[in-house]
Amino acid sequence: MQLDIHGRPHRLYWEEAGSGIPLLCLHTAGADGRQFRALLNDSEITGRFRVVVFDMPWHGKSSPPEGWEREEYKLTTDAYVEQIVTVAQALGLDRPVAMGCSIGGRVVLELARRHPDLFRAVIGLQSSAFVQRYFDISYLHKPNVHGGEVCAAYCYGLVGPEAPAGHRWETLWHYMQGGPGVFMGDLHFYSIDGDVSDRLAEIDASRCPVYMLTGEYDYSCTPEASRATAAQIPGAELTVMQGLGHFPMSEDPARFRGYLMPVLERIAAMP
């Protein structure tokens, strides 16, 4: 689809399956919507939810905007929120559930804060208010280091150690296919611009319920970080997912499903 985001024309790719309550899915930094392949193919979910997945600008099969060759990609909170709201409106999603992972898990907190009437609930996967930078990420975009290889290497250990090999390596393949500097540009939001620490109290979970699911093996957004965040949002509910890492829906869809279904049940039962 063709959309204006931040006043610039964009060509965005999206996929959807099912009908019912709109469930808008947001992929992680440096990856794309294929991370939600299992959800799109789960008839028990698509029987009741319209599952919508889009590739962010610069990611997957979506293009960067014209003129990209002269700029450095850096994701900001405002740009991220705007693209999600714009996509939801363009696809006619009526008060969708927003479910995002990692940077997506962060931005759903911002969606709940800014737009509690546009979203009926948010689900934050690997979600926390902020993650301090803990590694020199300039290596993710250097001409003497293969970007795809190093992005996958970086993410390799963010997958839980017992994830099925097929799903682990498919998750890493998405990282190997990212555009140059895109993962690094997303991390600008994750570790610099997207700090919501001092705005958590402004989230009203009674207007827009906040569910959080965090994998125990994620050393980037740790269960401790999610606990600290959930504690500052009255009404937010956190579950720590045993054995899972930073990419639950992609690295081990079957195990993740066991944690997601009870949340979807509760959302489906909302008046």
Added chain:
Amino acid sequence: MIGALQRLVNEDPALLRRGRWTSADMLLEIGDEGHVVAIRSGRIKAIPPVEMRVSRWDSAIRGTAEAWAEFWKPVPKPRHHDLIALIREGKMRFEGDLDMLMANLLYLKLVLEAPRRGAAA
């Protein structure tokens, strides 16, 4: 664990192919012990123990003995299952030629995880 590393790597054709452009002398520090893992075209040529006060290497991966012991368990505990996780925990360090370490990071992670697979077998 370190004793089995050479065999585990050299018997793994996928790992040898992944590392076919990798040649470096990498200091592996395990607590008070040091070994130089001599990698030539992805194959481990030798892993001699070294006197750490006087040693020569291209890159170093230094970890506490406790960090490596946990890392090499078949299923390590959270935040101990990955080299970068251990760096974030303050229990591991990368030093020296970082371009070499980062350009070969996936290969090196798989090499250093090989004893874990050996332990599980």
